[in-house]
Amino acid sequence: MSGPQCCENPPEIISGSSQQGHMTHIEVIGGLTSYTAGSLASKLAIILIADIHGYEAPKLRQIADKVASAGFYVVVPDFFYGDPYVPDTSLSAWFPNHQPVKGCEDARRVVADLKTKGASAVGAAGFCWGGMTVSKLATHGEIEAAVILHPGPLSEDDIHEIKVPTAILGAETDEYSPPEQIKKIGEILSAKPVDSFVKIYPGVVHGWTVRYKDDDEHVVRCAMEAHADMLDWFKKYLK
Template identity: 55%
Template sequence: MAGSQCCSNPPTLNPHGGAGTVELLGGLKTYISASSNSKHAVLLISDIFGYEAPNIRMVADKVAAAGFYVAVPNFFYDDPFVYDNKPLQVWLKDHGTDKGLEDAKPVVEALKAKGFSSIGAAGFCWGAKVVTGLSKSKSFISAAVLLHPSFVSLDNIKEVNVPIAILGAEIDDYGPPTLLKQFEEILVAKPEVDCHVEIFPNVEHGWAVRYNADDQVAANSANEAHKKMLDWFSKYVK
C-alpha cells in the first residue's frame, strides 16, 4: 500500500528547529508559529516523518508570516517513521490515519477555544487523509488543502463538504494523476463545494515537504505549491 515514494528523502529531524515554539494544544505537543495579529488558524498535518521535520516547520513559519496562527501537532507521539527501525507497514499499524483524525478533533476544538472561528487544514501525504476526514463537516474546518495525498479514496472525496484544493505530483504511486482526476470529477459534480485540482509537472510524491532547500528547482516547485495553499486559505479562511 505504501512504499519507497512515501519514505524517500527522509529529513533530519530537529526538535528545536523553526521560529515558533512547542506547546500543548488539544492534548498534543504542537509546534506553534504565529504572527502578532493572527486572526485565523491553520492546522498543518505532516507526512510520516512528523512535526520535527525542518521543512514542515519552515512551511508553518511561512504560513504564519502571512498572518495565520499555525499549529503542527505531534500526531505520532514522538515516534515518527524512521528507516530501519521497522517496516513502514508495521509502523502504520500503530499510527493509522483513523487515530490521527480522532486526535485532530481536540486540536481543532482547542483552536476554537482560543477564539479562531475559521480554521484551515492542510495535509501532506499521510496527513492528507486526516484532513479529508476533517473536511466532512464545516463544524471542523473552513477549507482544506491536500498535498501529494496518500490513502485517500473516492468514497472519502464524496464526503467532502468544504472548499478543497488538491495539489498532486506527476510522478506519484499513491496519489497518481489518474486518481486525482477522478477526485476532481466527483468534486465538480458537487456545485456546493468549490475545488481546485492541479498536477505539478516533473515532481514526485513528497515534493512539497521533502525537498532539498539547496536544490533551486525543487525548492521553486515546493514554493509554488505553498503559494497555492496560502492563496486557498486566504480566500476561504476568513
C-alpha cells in the same frame, strides 16, 4: 501503505529546543504537543499535518513560519505521539498503529480547542499521511477550508462526503495518488456544491512539497509554487 516514495529523502530531524538557530514554540493544543507559529490574535488558524516523518521536520516548520508570516496562527501537532516513522524500519509495521482515522479524531480535538481559544476560522493542510487525514477531517464540516498535498491513497467515499472548500495538489509521479486518480477525485469534487481546486505539478514526485532537495532548482520552484497555492486557498476561505 508501503513503498519507497514515502521513505525517500527523509528529513534531518533536529530534536530539542531549537532549529536553525531559532527557539521553537511548543504548546499543547487539543491534547497534542504542537509546534506553533504566529499569533492567535489573528483569529485565523491553520493546522499543518505532517507526513509519516512527523512534526519535527525542519522544512515543515519552515512552511509553518511562512504561513504564519501571512497573518495566520499555525499549529503543527505531533499526531504520532513521539513515534514518527524512522527510516530503515518497516513502514507496513508502523502504519497500522498510526491510522489517519485516529489522526482525524485528534485533529477534530485540535480544531475544537482552537475555536475555544478564539479562532473564528480554521483551515487544515496535510502532506501524504496528513493529506489522508485532512480528507477525513473535511467530511465533518468543522473547518473552513482544506488543502491536501501529495496524499497517500484517498478514499473516494471520503471525497464524496467532503463539506468544505478543498484544494488537492498532486505530483506528476506518485505511486500512492497518481495523476489519473487525482483527476478522478477532482471530478467528484467538481460535482459537489463546495469549491475545489486540483493541480498536478510537473516533474516532481510524492513528498516534494515538504522533503525537497535544496539543490534541485526545479523541485524547489514547484515546492514554493505549491506553498503559494496553499496559502492563496486559505486566504480565500479563512476570513
